[in-house]
Amino acid sequence: MQRSRIAVIVGSTREGRVGDGVGRWVADVAARRADVEPVVLDLADYDFPPCYPSRPTPEIRRFTGQVADADGFVVVTPEYNRSFPASxxxxxxxxxxxxxxxxxGFVSYGYRSEGFHAVEHLRSVFTELHVMTVRTNVGVNLLADEPLDTEHRRRAADAMFDQLTWWASALKDARTRRPYVS
Incomplete structure (x- = not known):
């Protein structure tokens, strides 16, 4: 079985964030699978410019190179003001x-809504970028007094990875046979 290279993108760069812990959990779940080769892309590890530059910086090229090398993505996002962060x-x-x-695929966290509003906004953005978003996602309610690694979250993560790896394989085969036209 060929392993899909899945980039786990940690989307929050705030001090005191929980996204890095959630991202590590997602990468651990992925690493236990025979069909996934996870790579963590924590946005806090990139020195992006404060304003969009006229030419890509080395850090931008490093990030976009990782995106290019990935077969698929899991975006780990908080919900800030009913959407995802600017970073x-x-x-x-x-x-x-x-x-x-x-x-x-998406793993989101927040209060009560578990970050689902952020995911819905991300689905629109990724549709514009010709990304196939999988239906099943994982949500974390930060108000709940429970550990991150629960049975229901592991089942949801496994279902998300099942869908993600199927699409990653199918789309990689399709891109190999014929270049994607946007």
Whole structure:
């Protein structure tokens, strides 16, 4: 079985964030699978410019190169004001063709809504980038007094990875046979 290279993108760069822990959990779940080769892209590890530059910086090229090398993505996002953070939008916008004809899944966190509003906004953005978003996602309610690694979250993550790897394989085969036209 060929392993899909799945980039786990940690979208929050705030001090005191929980996204890095959620991202590690997602990468651990992925690493236990025979069909996934996870790579973590934590946006806090990139020195992106504060304003969109006229030419890509080395850090932008490093990020977009990782996006290009991935077969699919899991975006780990908080919900801030019923949407996703600006740091994530900035990083998404640095790439364009690199996203095309690849799948994405979502792991979101927030209060009560578990970050689902952020996911719905991300689905619209990724549709514009020709990304196939999978139906099943994982949500974390930060108000709940429970550990991150629960049975129901593991089942949801496994279902998301099942869908993600199916699409990653199918779309990789399709891109190999014929270049994607956008």
């Amino acid at each position: 994530l939008k900035q990083a998404i916008d640095y790439a364009y063709d690199e996203w095309h004809a690849k799948p994405a």
